[in-house]
Amino acid sequence: GQNIDQPTEMTATEGAIVQINCTYQTSGFNGLFWYQQHAGEAPTFLSYNVLDGLEEKGRFSSFLSRSKGYSYLLLKELQMKDSASYLCAVRDSNYQLIWGAGTKLIIKP
Amino acid sequence: ETGVTQTPRHLVMGMTNKKSLKCEQHLGHNAMYWYKQSAKKPLELMFVYNFKEQTENNSVPSRFSPECPNSSHLFLHLHTLQPEDSALYLCASSQGQESPPLHFGNGTRLTVT
Numbered sequence: 001g002q003n004i005d006q007p008t009e010m011t012a013t014e015g016a017i018v019q020i021n022c023t024y025q026t027s028g029f030n031g032l033f034w035y036q037q038h039a040g041e042a043p044t045f046l047s048y049n050v051l052d053g054l055e056e057k058g059r060f061s062s063f064l065s066r067s068k069g070y071s072y073l074l075l076k077e078l079q080m081k082d083s084a085s086y087l088c089a090v091r092d093s094n095y096q097l098i099w100g101a102g103t104k105l106i107i108k109p
Numbered sequence: 110e111t112g113v114t115q116t117p118r119h120l121v122m123g124m125t126n127k128k129s130l131k132c133e134q135h136l137g138h139n140a141m142y143w144y145k146q147s148a149k150k151p152l153e154l155m156f157v158y159n160f161k162e163q164t165e166n167n168s169v170p171s172r173f174s175p176e177c178p179n180s181s182h183l184f185l186h187l188h189t190l191q192p193e194d195s196a197l198y199l200c201a202s203s204q205g206q207e208s209p210p211l212h213f214g215n216g217t218r219l220t221v222t
Contacts (some may be wrong), residue, residue: 042215043211100153101150102151
């Protein structure tokens with residue numbers, strides 16, 4: 001079967017750096033997505049990786065290793081507003097999106 | 110602000126009621142989706158419409174009935190639901206069915222009593 005694994009919950013301190021990992025086993029690979037979802041709000045698109053390596057976008061970076069079936073989302077200079085759930089999703093060979101259950105990130109002052 | 114608008118934001122209904130969820134996208138996209146989001150579970154794809162044609166139905170019970178009158182509007186008609194159907198129902202759109210990323214609405218929080 002197809003599976004996406006990410007930690008259920010993480011806690012970090014304001015101003016620090018946190019890395020949220022995502023591992024996947026899917027039928028083929030056509031890209032990996034990260035979304036941010038604040039409580040009671042819509043998931044919003046953060047990043048898309050289809051080739052190996054690091055994609056940087058401001059305070060957020062996303063890394064992909066296709067050979068390891070692994071990605072991480074790196075958040076720097078954490079702010080209280082970064083408290084949210086972070087969803088990892090992989091598009092398989094049929095272009096279907098397979099979703100992880102999300103990682104709830106709690107930021108403490 | 111989202112380009113995908115869902116109404117109502119909250120809905121409480123009994124098991125014998127009939128209600129409808131509405132979704133409208135202002136992004137000029139051609140594909141629209143219904144997802145179910147339950148606590149601590151992955152998003153579950155329910156239905157996909159591409160250019161108004163239904164292209165995916167992921168074994169969803171018939172008590173959920175989608176309707177897509179045009180590329181900008183999507184409905185989910187609900188009848189004789191069960192308490193386990195209580196969840197957040199998210200609508201999303203994309204340029205095409207194979208064109209990321211998805212743009213989501215804020216969802217309808219459904220409670221079935």
